[in-house]
Amino acid sequence: MATVHKHREPQGDDLTTAARTALEKSGEQWTAMRASVFGALAGFDKPASAYDIAEAVSKVEGRRVAANSVYRILDLLVAANVARRVESANAYVANAHPDCIHDCIFLVCDKCGQTTHIDDDPVTQGVRRAAEAAGFAPVRPVIEVRGVCAACAG
Known part of the structure; x- marks a missing residue:
């Protein structure tokens, strides 16, 4: 969630x-x-x-x-x-909210190209922790999910 x-x-x-x-x-x-x-x-x-x-x-x-x-x-x-x-x-x-810093999660529609930015701190913090556990120092995690947006799917 x-x-x-x-x-x-x-x-x-x-x-x-x-x-x-x-x-x-x-x-x-x-x-x-x-x-x-x-x-x-x-x-x-x-x-x-x-x-x-x-x-x-x-x-x-x-x-x-x-x-x-x-x-x-x-x-x-x-x-x-x-x-x-x-x-x-x-x-x-x-960035629609440049005064707030979060790691990015982008939902990218492969049909129309529309891209939605969402914030999900538990997910991005989990990515950071996994990287650190592997001995990697994450600087700017970016997660992109490719698929089809609701408008194109409907």
Whole structure:
């Protein structure tokens, strides 16, 4: 049974403010380009690649933005808990609650690509304990469950 967390999940400008606060708490600056990348990422309804984000930012900025620049910013946003990386899709999602730190469990639909992030602390803590028992120091466990979402299954 998943542990229920009472997250404050801001939307729109409030999400951008929460992301900015989290990034600045990590010691980084909230620059115009970082804001543009985060804004584009938050605008996608499913995980987006750096190329998707670069294209969206390029349209808004009216100039070409290289995917390499976007990758660097995404790495920074992930490190600050502002974005999450869906490893199997090499894509990213905006963290809906950047002020709360949990290991990720993603449910990834193989039909539509929709990805849902859930928190289940007993499961992720069990993964950490198993890794430590094997002599491994887990840094950032990410669990992905591939399958079919309720919308595609119905």
